[in-house]
Amino acid sequence: xxxxxxxxxxxxxxxxxxxxxxxxxxxxxxxxxxxxxxxxxxxxxxxxxxxxxxxxxxxxxxxxxxxxxxxxxxxxxxxxxxxxxxxxxxxxxxxxxxxxxxxxxxxxxxxx
Amino acid sequence: xxxxxxxxxxxxxxxxxxxxxxxxxxxxxxxxxxxxxxxxxxxxxxxxxxxxxxxxxxxxxxxxxxxxxxxxxxxxxxxxxxxxxxxxxxxxxxxxxxxxxxxxxxxxxxxxxxxx
Numbered sequence: 138x139x140x141x142x143x144x145x146x147x148x149x150x151x152x153x154x155x156x157x158x159x160x161x162x163x164x165x166x167x168x169x170x171x172x173x174x175x176x177x178x179x180x181x182x183x184x185x186x187x188x189x190x191x192x193x194x195x196x197x198x199x200x201x202x203x204x205x206x207x208x209x210x211x212x213x214x215x216x217x218x219x220x221x222x223x224x225x226x227x228x229x230x231x232x233x234x235x236x237x238x239x240x241x242x243x244x245x246x247x248x249x
Numbered sequence: 250x251x252x253x254x255x256x257x258x259x260x261x262x263x264x265x266x267x268x269x270x271x272x273x274x275x276x277x278x279x280x281x282x283x284x285x286x287x288x289x290x291x292x293x294x295x296x297x298x299x300x301x302x303x304x305x306x307x308x309x310x311x312x313x314x315x316x317x318x319x320x321x322x323x324x325x326x327x328x329x330x331x332x333x334x335x336x337x338x339x340x341x342x343x344x345x346x347x348x349x350x351x352x353x354x355x356x357x358x359x360x361x362x363x364x365x
Contacts, residue, residue: 169352180253180339180356181292226291230352235299235345236282236307237354239291 149246156214158243160227163208168232172201172212175242176223184212184225189232214245222247251275253357255340261363262330270325270360272340279345281323282307282354283315285336292339298323299345330364337361 150156162170168189173181187194187201187210194201200213210227224244228237256271272281279300284292284307294307298317312334314326323342327334338361341354 171353173356178359180341180358183353183355186353235280235305236294236297239293241289241291 146241147244147246149248150217151248152217152219154217156212156217156221156245158212158214158225158227158245160210160212160240161208162210162227162229164229164231164238165208166231167229169230170201170203170210171228171230171237172199172210173226173228173239174221174223175226181226217245217247219247219249221245253340253342253355255338255357255360257360258358259361259363261365262327263365264331266330267326267328268330268362269327270338270340270362272323272325272342272357273321274323274340274342274355275321276342276355277320278342278355279320280343280354281317282341282343283313283323283325284339284341285309285334286339286359287336295325295338327362330362332364335362335364 171186172184174184175181185196185201187203198215202211224242226242228239230237253274282297283295286292293309295313296315298304301320304315316324337359339359340357343354
């Protein structure tokens with residue numbers, strides 16, 4: 138079946154640098170995408186979402202980019218801080234469906 | 250406003266024992282979900298509910314049952330626990346997939362289950 142996946146399982150960045158976490162999806166019928174952050178021992182926390190009629194959406198220090206042509210989603214975190222260390226999951230929803238499909242996650246570690 | 254809460258936080262079971270995990274939300278959400286998360290993996294949907302009195306199977310429903318007798322509660326039951334059910338279980342809720350309404354799922358803190 139179709140699934141959401143990630144290019145890299147781990148990502149290490151220097152504190153203060155920008156982080157880019159990538160996600161590939163294969164379901165062309167997906168119309169909604171979402172990024173979650175999961176810190177150790179906690180439940181996933183919503184970061185930002187985007188609908189398929191948009192290419193870009195910005196939040197506080199985060200930006201999500203959607204490229205429907207190549208079925209690619211990315212999360213950009215500006216000026217990465219130690220508190221950004223976590224596992225980041227992308228998820229997608231097929232149009233008309235009632236549930237999300239999650240990717241495997243990328244672990245982001247911050248080097249001082 | 251507590252959001253999504255889960256009970257218990259941690260439990261150890263012997264193979265063959267049964268238990269029920271409780272999820273409660275105070276956001277008046279229509280949709281509720283149960284996921285399991287295994288080490289190094291993403292979230293896999295077990296069962297979900299789109300409203301009081303309704304349930305539906307997710308990706309990995311075998312060995313689990315659910316009930317949604319009240320809108321604010323979603324129960325996950327294991328009738329005969331197996332070691333393969335050792336995992337972290339997350340409950341989530343949302344308003345539902347309505348156009349123009351944020352469809353974000355809000356997650357609880359998780360229940361760690363160990364089956365010996």
